[in-house]
Amino acid sequence: MKRYRLWVSYDGTTYHGWQLQPGADTIEGRLNDALNSLFPENDINVIGASRTDAGVHALSNVAVFDVDTRMPAEKISYALNQRLPEDIRVWKSEEVDADFHPRHCDVNKTYEYRIHHAAFPNPLKTRYAYYTYLKLDASRMKEAVSALEGEHDFASFCAAGSQAQTTVRTILSADVYEESEDMIVIRLTGTGFLYNMVRIIAGTLLEIGAGKREPGELKNIIEAKSRSAAGQTAPPQGLCLKKIKYL
Amino acid sequence: MKRYRLWVSYDGTTYHGWQLQPGADTIEGRLNDALNSLFPENDINVIGASRTDAGVHALSNVAVFDVDTRMPAEKISYALNQRLPEDIRVWKSEEVDADFHPRHCDVNKTYEYRIHHAAFPNPLKTRYAYYTYLKLDASRMKEAVSALEGEHDFASFCAAGSQAQTTVRTILSADVYEESEDMIVIRLTGTGFLYNMVRIIAGTLLEIGAGKREPGELKNIIEAKSRSAAGQTAPPQGLCLKKIKYL
Numbered sequence: 001m002k003r004y005r006l007w008v009s010y011d012g013t014t015y016h017g018w019q020l021q022p023g024a025d026t027i028e029g030r031l032n033d034a035l036n037s038l039f040p041e042n043d044i045n046v047i048g049a050s051r052t053d054a055g056v057h058a059l060s061n062v063a064v065f066d067v068d069t070r071m072p073a074e075k076i077s078y079a080l081n082q083r084l085p086e087d088i089r090v091w092k093s094e095e096v097d098a099d100f101h102p103r104h105c106d107v108n109k110t111y112e113y114r115i116h117h118a119a120f121p122n123p124l125k126t127r128y129a130y131y132t133y134l135k136l137d138a139s140r141m142k143e144a145v146s147a148l149e150g151e152h153d154f155a156s157f158c159a160a161g162s163q164a165q166t167t168v169r170t171i172l173s174a175d176v177y178e179e180s181e182d183m184i185v186i187r188l189t190g191t192g193f194l195y196n197m198v199r200i201i202a203g204t205l206l207e208i209g210a211g212k213r214e215p216g217e218l219k220n221i222i223e224a225k226s227r228s229a230a231g232q233t234a235p236p237q238g239l240c241l242k243k244i245k246y247l
Numbered sequence: 248m249k250r251y252r253l254w255v256s257y258d259g260t261t262y263h264g265w266q267l268q269p270g271a272d273t274i275e276g277r278l279n280d281a282l283n284s285l286f287p288e289n290d291i292n293v294i295g296a297s298r299t300d301a302g303v304h305a306l307s308n309v310a311v312f313d314v315d316t317r318m319p320a321e322k323i324s325y326a327l328n329q330r331l332p333e334d335i336r337v338w339k340s341e342e343v344d345a346d347f348h349p350r351h352c353d354v355n356k357t358y359e360y361r362i363h364h365a366a367f368p369n370p371l372k373t374r375y376a377y378y379t380y381l382k383l384d385a386s387r388m389k390e391a392v393s394a395l396e397g398e399h400d401f402a403s404f405c406a407a408g409s410q411a412q413t414t415v416r417t418i419l420s421a422d423v424y425e426e427s428e429d430m431i432v433i434r435l436t437g438t439g440f441l442y443n444m445v446r447i448i449a450g451t452l453l454e455i456g457a458g459k460r461e462p463g464e465l466k467n468i469i470e471a472k473s474r475s476a477a478g479q480t481a482p483p484q485g486l487c488l489k490k491i492k493y494l
Contacts, residue, residue, distance in 0.1 A: 009367075009369055009370050009371065010370055011370045011371055011374070057371055059369065059371060077367070081367070086368075086370065086373065087370045088370065089367050089368055089369070089370050090367075091366070091367040091369075119338070120256075120324070120328070120336050120337075120338040121333075121336055122256055122306065122336070122338075123256050123257055123258045123333065123334045123335065123336050124256065124258055124304055124306060124375060124487070126333065127258070127374070128371060240371070
């Protein structure tokens with residue numbers, strides 16, 4: 001048996017998230033189906049790097065599986081793409097060490113959250129962004145966001161029901177930029193993220209951009225270590241897992 | 248009766264184009280339904296500026312209709328958006344002269360055709376672009392495209408079945424730019440376009456970018472005045488009507 005790593009992009013709009021669930025269409029389920037169709041003598045279940053929620057997109061997520069095959073590693077991506085729906089693409093397949101585990105590794109992950117703000121929603125932008133009619137001041141969001149950088153207890157940005165043993169995480173870089181007049185992008189790179197963390201950060205920055213909170217409050221919200229101190233969880237369609245870098 | 252003009256954006260993916268067809272879901276049909284729901288005492292049929300094909304998108308198309316109402320013109324957009332699917336949005340409504348006709352006016356229209364070129368398609372880009380695995384050299388396409396500017400007989404770029412009385416058109420500006428490493432955008436502004444003209448131009452430029460034709464050939468293709476001289480009609484999902492400017 002050899003271990004292989006797949007790099008996967010997907011439009012999450014119509015899926016019930018990454019994680020396998022009986023009776024639900026999930027990215028993990030689709031990958032398992034494609035792999036078991038390609039390698040029918042095995043019973044393959046992938047291990048994913050990030051269990052993205054329903055409606056969340058990924059440019060780069062990772063799945064690992066074991067199989068005994070003579071197929072060259074780099075050909076597996078092509079064979080899987082023939083067995084996957086068009087909104088899921090494997091853009092790289094490679095052999096890795098037999099003990100490589102996609103979640104138990106030192107890693108940098110980059111997420112982007114996109115907010116489309118305009119008087120009317122542009123239907124060519126709403127599939128991959130959260131629309132708000134609120135007038136947002138990106139400079140207020142830029143001023144606030146750097147407070148997230150560094151090692152902090154992010155309990156204020158962790159959804160109830162999380163099974164994380166600690167809520168301390170390190171954000172390596174936190175930026176806000178304007179992609180266009182009507183699109184603000186929040187980009188966060190860190191060594192790991194809590195459940196719903198990016199979406200709660202986005203919801204809080206949105207309130208700062210809309211003038212409902214002051215930029216300086218973000219520091220206090222972190223220090224409060226309480227979910228109720230932060231803003232609402234922003235909806236999934238604005239979120240995209242952009243990059244995973246194994247160190 | 249007063250005449251009103253609607254400015255409309257849509258994601259054309261799931262529609263059978265603009266033009267009303269019995270039994271088919273079209274943009275025109277959806278607008279008529281929304282208007283007749285809002286103004287039930289009238290029998291409203293919009294007149295469109297551009298009859299975009301099935302699968303083609305628009306950031307800005309125009310529809311005109313007549314109604315006898317006391318509703319302020321600028322409120323009509325909001326009322327219609329409540330009656331339209333989310334992938335069609337009216338972003339402006341205004342009163343116009345009673346004799347305004349959206350197709351019998353001096354106008355500048357801007358179309359963009361987007362080509363996503365990469366070893367694997369990015370599923371977050373393929374909804375609004377044509378994907379090709381061919382390696383494209385954008386500089387060859389840039390070199391070629393300026394030959395389109397000016398008044399020419401564009402018969403080579405007109406689909407069979409066109410009812411146009413003349414195939415002479417004027418292109419005011421023709422540009423190719425790289426939006427990102429894997430996305431080339433062709434942008435054409437003109438006073439009018441023939442049926443499938445932008446898609447045939449895109450298909451021809453794609454062949455030039457891929458090295459199958461030389462940049463200098465575009466001039467000869469125009470001069471040939473024959474559809475068979477040009478390249479293939481590029482598929483609809485790459486095309487977007489970006490702007491209509493009434494002069």
